Amino acid sequence: MLRNYRLELAHNVTLSPYKAANGGSTQAQNLPATSTLNGTKILAAAAFEAGVGNTSVQYDFPTVFSASSTSSSWPLPVSVYLRASESLDDDGVTSKRAAAVEGGVRVVLGRAYIPSKQGAADQSLSVPVKAQFYGTFNTFNGWYDSTADSASKINAATQIKFSDPCTNLVGATSCNLTLKVDAATTGAYTAGISTVKLAAPGTGSNGSREMYTEGPPWLPSTRGVMTYGTVRSPTIYTYIREMY
Numbered sequence: 001m002l003r004n005y006r007l008e009l010a011h012n013v014t015l016s017p018y019k020a021a022n023g024g025s026t027q028a029q030n031l032p033a034t035s036t037l038n039g040t041k042i043l044a045a046a047a048f049e050a051g052v053g054n055t056s057v058q059y060d061f062p063t064v065f066s067a068s069s070t071s072s073s074w075p076l077p078v079s080v081y082l083r084a085s086e087s088l089d090d091d092g093v094t095s096k097r098a099a100a101v102e103g104g105v106r107v108v109l110g111r112a113y114i115p116s117k118q119g120a121a122d123q124s125l126s127v128p129v130k131a132q133f134y135g136t137f138n139t140f141n142g143w144y145d146s147t148a149d150s151a152s153k154i155n156a157a158t159q160i161k162f163s164d165p166c167t168n169l170v171g172a173t174s175c176n177l178t179l180k181v182d183a184a185t186t187g188a189y190t191a192g193i194s195t196v197k198l199a200a201p202g203t204g205s206n207g208s209r210e211m212y213t214e215g216p217p218w219l220p221s222t223r224g225v226m227t228y229g230t231v232r233s234p235t236i237y238t239y240i241r242e243m244y
Contacts, residue, residue: 003051010045014087015057017080021102027059032075034062042087057082065111065134065220067212074134076141077108108133110146112154112194112213114224121205121228124182125198129154131189131219147192152216154187154194162226163210169229175207177228201228 017027017037027035039057047053061075081104085094095102113132119125131146154160166175182197196211206229213221 005051006048010048010053011086011091011093012045013043013053013084013093015041015043015055016083016085017059018083018102019079019081021081021104022096022098023081027078027080032061032078035075035078036060037080043084059105059107061107061109063109065109067220067222073141075109077106077133077135079104080107108135108146110134110219111143112219112221113143114211114213114222116225116227118227119198120200122200122203124200125226127196127198127211127224127226129194129196129213129221131192131194145192149189149192152189152194152219154189154196154213155215156181156185156187156196159187159213159215160185160196161212161214163212163223166207166209169206169208169227172206172229177201177205177207177209179209179211179226198226205229 015037019025019027037057037059040055041057043053043055047055059080063071063075065074081102083095083102085096086092110131110133113130114127117125117127131149131152132143133146134141135144137144160181162179166177168175178201180199180201182199185195185197187194187196198211208225208227210223211226212223213219
């Protein structure tokens with residue numbers, strides 16, 4: 001590391017996304033089309049101290065998952081390698097060289113999958129929220145469980161939501177269902193699963209509500225339907241037939 005790269009010896013540095021370390025093609029020119037590198041892409045010379053400058057960038061796909069979308073095709077994973085090069089008063093300083101040191105990262109489109117569940121009104125209900133990514137396995141494109149994710153976390157107090165109003169069960173004339181997250185829920189993902197525990201809504205509760213999450217932002221969620229209670233016909237027949 002060149003510790004003297006600072007003050008008047010330092011220059012503005014531009015970060016650019018590439019397909020491979022030491023490669024010649026920028027990743028923004030390839031699939032997914034119209035992807036962009038956003039954030040502080042130009043690191044000012046004044047930001048360097050003892051040869052080190054820090055910044056934050058993000059690689060954005062052209063689309064993100066939305067539960068309301070009818071699309072069956074989403075951006076596939078892509079490898080992005082960052083290149084640093086002086087943007088002004090160029091001295092030829094760049095991270096592109098034979099012994100490549102350009103760091104790369106695999107960028108994927110993610111979502112949180114929430115299954116539909118049916119529960120008893122007098123019992124708690126555990127809902128396994130799964131972190132997933134859109135990818136290819138055995139030539140098939142689809143959503144696959146992200147079992148390596150043990151870093152993401154849902155804020156159980158503020159990011160777990162339920163639809164309003166409540167939806168009546170088929171045949172029912174009213175709906176009475178209030179859902180709350182049990183205090184035991186941590187929201188943390190372990191091996192790609194965050195278990196959300198719903199408190200028992202109480203005897204007599206019936207109806208259904210959609211459950212979804214509003215975070216973390218890289219895992220927009222599907223909507224799962226939580227259903228409680230049953231509806232019985234006012235006239236109960238054990239057996240009936242007609243004879244002529």
